[in-house]
Amino acid sequence: MLLGSGAGEGPAVRIGDEELDREGLWSAAAAVAGRVAGADAVAVHGDASLSTVVAVVGGLLAGVPVVPVPADAGTAERRHIVRDSGAALWLGTPQEEVGLPVVPVDPAERSLYTVPEPPAEATALIMYTSGTTGPPKGAVLSRRAVAADLDALADAWDWTPDDVLVHGLPLFHVHGLVLGVLGALRVGGPLVHTVRPSPAAYAAAAEGALRGGWLPAGTGGAGRAGGTLFFGVPTVWSRISRDPGSARALAGARLLVSGSAPLPDTVAEALRAASGHSPVERYGMTETLITVAARADAPRRTGWVGTALPGLESRLRGEHGETVPCDGEGIGELQVRGATLFDGYLGLPGATAAAWTDDGWFRTGDAAVREADGWHRIVGRMSVDMIKTGGYRVGAGEVEAALLGHPAVREAAVVGEADDDLGQRVVAYLVGEGIDPGAVIDFAAAHLSVHKRPREVRVVDALPRNAMGKIQKKLLGGGRR
CATH class of the missing domain: 3.30.300.30 (ANL, C-terminal domain)
Structure with a gap:
């Protein structure tokens, strides 16, 4: 099952002051699933709320493609995503310009509605790219791809049900939603979402102060009830590194993870000095999910995003398709293939074909170097970050x-x-x-x-x-x- 088993007791997710145990989450999501079953796709208003999690899980339980819509999207972007995706229903806070029937989402509602587990090749999510070179494109992600990625990351980071995941990232991106919500549900451990990723909130979650009696003693391992696994982007870690008290509070964590941009050396060093931890880094895209990651048991190498995950392969190619040596110096386009890749851009066969090489590798468009041991460093975008001097x-x-x-x-x-x-x-x-x-x-x-x-x-x-x-x-x- 994509989301793991909904059976059993125990905490599932807490967002701000709202929480649900696993039984409550699955039951509330079942109520949503009963209302959306059979729809071509459903759009979910991706604000940081328990309703967002219930809506996403409900769509996935029903086997309906879920379209996360940025909570801060402008009118034109929101309208484009809704129309382009073919979403038939809107889940979450109503927005006047959407023009879709609104499905109520109540985390307190309970239902016994069930449907058979959809096939692995069925679409789980349609996630929209940032649109830096034109209107956002919908990347179609299968249930198989999402499951493969989460299992590979659980292996790389030794992620188990004993971990308490903490983050305050947006719930409409790969990092915050796929890894940060679906990952915790699939692994079977609790998620504490801080609504905003402030240093004080991360420190409170590390010390268990946000649980309000919600997490039983020992949930976090070694008799602790605080967070053990923390996700953040470099901006989050930079702010925490400048707040010594908050950084020290992370000393009891098991693993810090950084992604979405390179982590500065100064930030990693400050975190290590205060907490004893330096984050591991990882790399991915909306179209590929996470393909390269540093393992929990690997030496920390700030600025390097690790090795290809199990089931994934990578290679470097020059501007004319030539092989770039893996010597830690040669720069080429990073190309990847494997189990986590998307099925294509929705309704854009030309763009989909252009994204792949003739021999079946996805062109990331990112410039990278790779060492002989397989470690990668991302140095920018080929289009704007490759400088010939x-x-x-x-x-x-x-x-x-x-x-x-x-x-x-x-x-x-x-x-x-x-x-x-x-x-x-x-x-x-x-x-x-x-x-x-x-x-x-x-x-x-x-x-x-x-x-x-x-x-x-x-x-x-x-x-x-x-x-x-x-x-x-x-x-x-x-x-x-």
Whole structure:
């Protein structure tokens, strides 16, 4: 079963001050399943609430494709997702522009409605990409792909029913919803969602202060009732690292996991000093789920996202399809194949075909290096983060990671700008307080090869971002292309 067994007692999920045990969650979700069974697809308003979890589980129990809709989506984006997905019903807080019948979701409702487990190849989720190069595309994910990914991650992270997962990530992305909700349900351990991923909330969850008597003593292993497994993105870990008390509260955790962007060395070091833990990192996309991850028992290597998960393969290819050596230096497009990949973009056969090579590998569009032992480092997007300067190929992500190690630099974006002599010169846009451009360039030169150091530093008040928070490098000065 995709979600594991709903039978038995014990805590399932707590979001803020609301909670459900496993029996209550399955019974409330069964009530939703009875109302949506037979629909082509259902759209779920993905706010951080118990109703969202009940709605998603209800759709999956009914075998109906679930379409998570960002809670902060603008009117045009929300309308596009609803129409493009073919969703017939809306689950969650009504939105005027949606134009769909609204299905009530009440976590207190109970039902005995059941349907047979849908086939593994049936669609579980239609998740929309961030739309950085056009309207968001719907990635069709099967139940088999989701189950394969969660099982592979449980193996990599030694994730068991004894773990208490804690996070405060959005419930409409792969990280927060697939890993952070469906993962806990499939493994069989409790989830504590903090609504917002603040340092204080993570610290309280680590110490068991959020349980309010909900988690029985010993739920977290070793007689503890606090969180053991924590998910976050680099921004979350950065804020916690700057709050020594909250960071120290994580000392009793078993594992911290970071994803969605590279983790700066300074953040990992600060967390290790305060809590004894440095997060493991992982890599994935909406279309592939998580394909590469550092294992719980592996040495910590900040900036490296680990090895291909069981059932997955990876390779690097150059601009003309040539093999890139796995020597830790050569940069190429990361291509993957295996059990976790999506079935295609909904209604877009051309885009689906273009995303795959002739020999069956998915083109991630991400630039990476790989070492002989299989460890990967992501250095940016091939389209905007591969800089050709003076005959060298430089990954912007590696330069950004070095710059973020400078104490005055809070945010960094590196681009290649046209240069008559070098072809492209490395230019860094930085956000921070008291930045001395010359000192920052010298700092970077001490950590990078000479050809990788920025030739120019531009201090800005903020970096341009899209609705999903991703930096839009094409809007940076001469970096437009």
